[in-house]
Amino acid sequence: MNWYKQEKFASITFSVTDSDKIAAPMSVYDIAYNLGSFLIKNSFTEKFDFQLGDVDMDGLDTEAGTRINWYLQDSQITPNVIESAINAYNKHKVDVELKLTEINFSKSRSDTEGNPLRTARIDVVRNNTLEYEEAPSINVSNSNGFALLKMLQDYGANLNVDYSGQVDIDSLESAISEIENNDYLIQPYTSKDKQTNVRDFGEAIQDASENEGFVTPPEENDTPDGFNVYVQGRSEEQIKRYLDMLKQIIQYIRKSNMPDTRITWA
Numbered sequence: 308m309n310w311y312k313q314e315k316f317a318s319i320t321f322s323v324t325d326s327d328k329i330a331a332p333m334s335v336y337d338i339a340y341n342l343g344s345f346l347i348k349n350s351f352t353e354k355f356d357f358q359l360g361d362v363d364m365d366g367l368d369t370e371a372g373t374r375i376n377w378y379l380q381d382s383q384i385t386p387n388v389i390e391s392a393i394n395a396y397n398k399h400k401v402d403v404e405l406k407l408t409e410i411n412f413s414k415s416r417s418d419t420e421g422n423p424l425r426t427a428r429i430d431v432v433r434n435n436t437l438e439y440e441e442a443p444s445i446n447v448s449n450s451n452g453f454a455l456l457k458m459l460q461d462y463g464a465n466l467n468v469d470y471s472g473q474v475d476i477d478s479l480e481s482a483i484s485e486i487e488n489n490d491y492l493i494q495p496y497t498s499k500d501k502q503t504n505v506r507d508f509g510e511a512i513q514d515a516s517e518n519e520g521f522v523t524p525p526e527e528n529d530t531p532d533g534f535n536v537y538v539q540g541r542s543e544e545q546i547k548r549y550l551d552m553l554k555q556i557i558q559y560i561r562k563s564n565m566p567d568t569r570i571t572w573a
Contacts, residue, residue, distance in 0.1 A: 319452030
């Protein structure tokens, strides 16, 4: 039984350098979060005292008419005050346009006294970010990431094997080409499935988190005095997929004429 599956919090992500500065597609959830961050950063919350609410569940798959709800903690907030905040955001985020549609009372949320919260209904009337291409990235466990980095370094990539770093795409592409032209080079970096028995629960969880594994408790094991850690191996096909994904990042950097032509991992 898969009793404890550890998420990949101990992982390495490979991405375009400064990818956080690249315009990317935004869902209505992304817009709601971005709006809240903008208002906090620009001290609107101190002036208006409101809570950014959830997103209307209707029409999430449509570009226009999608709704964001603001739950207003201050009964004195007027439509003019809210509209001024929205206008400031629209000027800041020119590829998105929001509009205050109405203010009414929430059917699901209440204030500290149990009264329904006044709710500002904000429509996303334009979302041009959907036209943007999302920058590719790769997320792998630490063990797979270090194996991938070591292989690339061994075949010419100008990088250091560490938890974070950067590599220029020319030396990276050369290393990938060398490996792909000689499939047998991948075999030393593969690994088989593994099962170990660990007495300490914390150690078992750490092992699972580092290697994308899972843990079963003593009562389900043949050895009831410890935790079994099951770790999936690393196949040749898996490594080839990683290389293909790195090539996608390289192609994106070249196609987009990025000023910084390095791939970052962290």
